[in-house]
Amino acid sequence: MNSLVKRIPISTQTANIVRGSGTAFLLQIVGAILAYLLQVFLARWIGQDGYGNYVFAYSWAQVLAVFGALGLTISILKFLPEYLANQDWASVRGLLFAFRGLVILAGSLLTILAMVFFLHWPQGEIDPLVLGFGLLLVPLIALKDLQTETIRGLERIAQAFAPPYILQPILVAGSAIFFLLTTGSLTAATAVWSLAASLLVVLVIQFLIIKNLTKPASFVKPSFSITQWLQPSVSLLVVQGSLVVAGRADVIVVGWMRGAAAAGVYSAASRTAFLISFVLIAVNAVIAPKIAPLFGNKDIRGLQALVSSGTRLAAGIGIFATLGMIAFSNLILGIFGTGFQLGQSVLIILAIGQMINVATGPVGNLMHLTGNQKLSAKVYFGAAVLCVVLNILLVPRLGMNGAAIATASTMALQNMILYALVRRYLGIEPMGFRVKLPK
Secondary structure, X not given: OHHHHHHOOOOHHHHHHXXXXXXXXXXXXXXXXXXXXXXXXXXXXXXXXXXXXXXXXXHHHHHHHHHHOOOHHHHHHHHHHHHHHOOOHHHHHHHHHHHHHHHHHHHHHHHHHHHHHHHHOOOOOOOHHHHHHHHOOHHHHXXXXXXXXXXXXXXXXXXXXXXXXXXXXXXXXXXXXXXXXXXXXXXHHHHHHHHHHHHHHHHHHHHHHHHHHOHHHHHOOOOOOHHHHHHHHHHHHHHHHHXXXXXXXXXXXXXXXXXXXXHHHHHHHHHHHHHHHHHHHHHHHHHHHHHXXXXXXXXXXXXHHHHHHHHHHHHHHHHHHHHHHHHOHHHHHHOOOOOHHHHHHHHHHHHHHHHHHHHOOOHHHHHHOOOOHHHHXXXXXXXXXXXXXXXXXXXXXXXXXXHHHHHHHHHHHHHHHHHHHHHHHHOOOOOOOOOOOOO
């Protein structure tokens, strides 16, 4: 990758972004491909109804897991690098111990509450057994996300992303094939159990990586600053919770109002469109840890250069990916199996929404990593509420297309508002246009 960069006539800052994000980009792209192929495999073997039940349960688990993580997955990126720079190993040990305990406790509590809720208010055509199995994943997903960000905060990008992005889909596929060979069939329930088994393996590997990278912390007495750690997490929880609600409300509402088969078709289109955003996610993996230090040192010029180069790189790739996805939308959805082409218009609408998301740059990270998390939290919360309301209003009238319109339009509005706020409060042009760098 470095040799390729040297041949490209681009700015030094862009070259640094490419080199720095190369590992993250490749791991997440490979991971995205593996995860996508896994969804194709599951959809083809368990059909629209089974796949719909699986994604409905998994969507609920992902939503609840974000709230179970209590906003700590972003908060740890704020405190851990600071403690490491100061070699404050007592605080590192206390931080890791407290965050793990809080996430496990909150995730388990949410699982219990959700199970009680769905026992009293069943979800129509959705298989209650599959949903129940999916809810058991909540604390596992929350802890996995926390440990991923912990390793990322330790500046080990490859070790942070390889277990959840590369190993996990391979393990899920292996477990599913095992069930298929031993029982002769694959169901939504066994797919969920395969996912659970993969999560447990990933968690153990992550724990060992963190333990190895923080060896000096093992020999000191932990120091706790719970109140200080949780203060920024409240706003960040609103941000993350709003994002996942907005991102999963469509699948949940479609499954609730239109049944498991419709949820399966919609999810196939949604997952396909989401691939466009991975280029921005990969660039953000490198940009995010650098935002707070640059802003703290009042190096606005350096921050502008970093953001401009990263956004141009992401947007350039994202636009070509969107055009290709629209052109071959019917063919792409056909690989999921018979009947999934019904989601073609959904894919086109969501792809346009994702392109806007990529083109506006890292506006979310710029806000909540520069002390403006309360303001960005309001935007994300408002967008999540709007997304849910629009889905509930449009799905009964327009079906899956209504969900796509609600989700894409909310995504675009949210990003444009954040874009305006970044320009106003930070003086940064986040969309990567050619700008005059601040002195």
